[in-house]
Amino acid sequence: MSSEDFNNLKYQTGFGNEFATADPRVPDALPVGQNSPQVCPHGLYAEQLSGSAFTAPRTANKRSWLYRIQPSVVHRPFEPCENQRWTNNFSDCKPTPNQYRWHPFPLPKKEGVDFVEGLYTVCGGGDFVSRNGLAIHNYACNESMHHKALYNSDGDFLIVPQQGSLNITTEFGRIRVDPQQIVVVPQGIRFSVTVEGPSRGYILEVFGTHFQLPDLGPIGANGLANPRDFETPVAWFEDIDAEFTIYNKYQGDWFKAKQEFSPFNVVAWHGNYAPYRYDLRNYMVINTVSFDHCDPSIFTVLTAPSVKPGVAIADFVIFPPRWGVADNTFRPPYYHRNCMSEYMGLIVGSYEAKEGGFKPGGASLHSMMTPHGPDYGCFEKASNDQLKPMRVAEGTMSFMFDSSFNMVIAQWAADENVDKDYYKDWQPLKKHFKMPKH
Numbered sequence: 539m540s541s542e543d544f545n546n547l548k549y550q551t552g553f554g555n556e557f558a559t560a561d562p563r564v565p566d567a568l569p570v571g572q573n574s575p576q577v578c579p580h581g582l583y584a585e586q587l588s589g590s591a592f593t594a595p596r597t598a599n600k601r602s603w604l605y606r607i608q609p610s611v612v613h614r615p616f617e618p619c620e621n622q623r624w625t626n627n628f629s630d631c632k633p634t635p636n637q638y639r640w641h642p643f644p645l646p647k648k649e650g651v652d653f654v655e656g657l658y659t660v661c662g663g664g665d666f667v668s669r670n671g672l673a674i675h676n677y678a679c680n681e682s683m684h685h686k687a688l689y690n691s692d693g694d695f696l697i698v699p700q701q702g703s704l705n706i707t708t709e710f711g712r713i714r715v716d717p718q719q720i721v722v723v724p725q726g727i728r729f730s731v732t733v734e735g736p737s738r739g740y741i742l743e744v745f746g747t748h749f750q751l752p753d754l755g756p757i758g759a760n761g762l763a764n765p766r767d768f769e770t771p772v773a774w775f776e777d778i779d780a781e782f783t784i785y786n787k788y789q790g791d792w793f794k795a796k797q798e799f800s801p802f803n804v805v806a807w808h809g810n811y812a813p814y815r816y817d818l819r820n821y822m823v824i825n826t827v828s829f830d831h832c833d834p835s836i837f838t839v840l841t842a843p844s845v846k847p848g849v850a851i852a853d854f855v856i857f858p859p860r861w862g863v864a865d866n867t868f869r870p871p872y873y874h875r876n877c878m879s880e881y882m883g884l885i886v887g888s889y890e891a892k893e894g895g896f897k898p899g900g901a902s903l904h905s906m907m908t909p910h911g912p913d914y915g916c917f918e919k920a921s922n923d924q925l926k927p928m929r930v931a932e933g934t935m936s937f938m939f940d941s942s943f944n945m946v947i948a949q950w951a952a953d954e955n956v957d958k959d960y961y962k963d964w965q966p967l968k969k970h971f972k973m974p975k976h
C-alpha cells in the first residue's frame with residue numbers, strides 16, 4: 539500500500555463513542571438491528587472483540603462487532619519467535635535508584651528492520667498475569683511490514699512517534715500518525731505499520747486497564763484534551779489471498795502464526811472498542827494565572843487508571859507550548875521527589891527544565907523518590923529572569939509517562955546509550971544560603 543493512500547483518510551471523531559461504519563465499497567455490510575444474524579450481509583462472518591469483562595459496568599464496558607471475510611480463528615498454530623531486546627519479565631532486572639538519561643535512541647544500523655522487529659524495551663513494572671502494570675518501549679525501523687500484522691494480548695499500546703510518520707493499517711481501518719500525534723491500539727487489535735523512511739518513537743504499554751480522559755473537576759465541562767479531537771478510523775478492508783504472518787505478544791513473549799489471507803478483511807464494524815489517534819497540538823492547556831508552579835497533572839492527556847481512586851497505572855502527560863505568566867514565581871519545574879516513577883521523552887525542541895543533554899529521541903527516568911529537577915543553568919536563569927508574560931516551550935513537545943509502579947530498567951537499556959554524565963547536571967548548584975546576622 540502506498541503512503542498516498544493514507545494522506546486523505548476519513549475519521550470518526552469522539553472519545554469512546556459507539557461508532558458504526560462500513561467500507562463505502564460495501565455500504566450495506568453492517569447488519570441492522572442485531573449483532574449476529576443467522577447469515578450476515580454478503581456472507582460476512584460476525585466476530586466480537588471484547589475489551590472489558592462482559593459484566594463490566596456500562597461506563598467501562600468495551601466491545602466491538604466486526605464483520606469480516608474470514609474469522610480471525612483461521613490460522614495455523616502459533617510458534618515462539620525471538621525478540622532479543624524485548625521483555626515484560628521485570629523480576630529478572632536489577633533495580634537502580636539513579637537518575638537515568640538516554641542519548642537519542644539510535645535508528646536501525648542495518649536496512650530492512652520493520653516495526654515489529656524494531657521494538658526495544660526500556661523499563662517497566664508490574665505484570666501481565668495479574669493484569670496490573672506497564673512497560674515502556676522504543677521502536678526504531680526503516681522498513682514497512684509486508685504481509686505481517688501484530689497484536690498484543692497483554693495490554694494496550696500508546697505509540698508516540700518522534701521521527702517519521704506511521705501509516706497504520708488496522709482491522710478497524712487505516713490511521714496515519716505524524717510526530718506530535720499519538721495513536722492508541724487497544725489490547726488484541728491487529729495492525730501493520732508502513733513507514734516512509736527511518737522512523738523511531740516511544741511506546742507505553744499498560745496491562746489490565748484502558749486509557750481514558752482524566753476527570754476535569756472544577757475545570758468544568760471543557761478543556762485539556764477535548765473528546766472531539768480523538769479520531770477513529772472508518773472501516774476499510776482488503777481481500778487478499780496470500781500468506782500473512784501474525785505476530786502476537788502473549789504473556790510478555792512474542793509468537794507468530796501463518797494464515798492464508800489478510801487480517802485486514804473487516805468490511806464493517808460497530809462498537810466502542812477501537813484504535814484512535816490524537817494530535818497533541820490540540821491540547822487546551824490550563825495553568826496558573828496568578829503564582830506558583832502547578833503540578834504536571836494539569837497536562838494529562840490520557841490516564842490508565844489503577845483500582846485506587848486518583849492513582850494511575852500510567853498517565854500520559856505532555857508539556858506543550860503555552861504562556862508563562864506566574865508572578866513572583868520560580869517558573870520551571872520545582873525540585874522534587876515523587877512517589878510515582880517519571881519517564882520522559884522529547885519529540886521536538888528542548889525541555890524547559892534542562893538546558894542541554896536531553897535531546898529529541900532521548901529519554902530520562904526518575905524513579906520513585908529519586909530526587910530531580912532543573913539543572914544548574916536552568917535554576918540560575920529562572921531565578922534571575924524578569925517575570926514578564928513569556929512563551930514557554932515554543933516549538934517544542936515533550937512528554938512524560940508517569941506511573942504509580944516502581945519500575946526497573948531492562949538489562950540492555952541499563953547499559954546502552956546511557957548518558958553517564960547526567961548526574962553532573964546538578965553538581966554545580968551553588969549554596970546561596972547566607973546565615974542572617976542577628
Ligand SMILES: O=C(O)Cc1cc(O)ccc1O
Nearest residue numbers: 833834870871872880891910
Ligand atoms: O520532572 C519533570 O521534569 C516533570 C515535572 C514537571 C513539572 O512541571 C512538575 C513536576 C514534574 O515532575
Ligand SMILES: [Fe+2]
Nearest residue numbers: 874880904910
Ligand atoms: Fe519530575
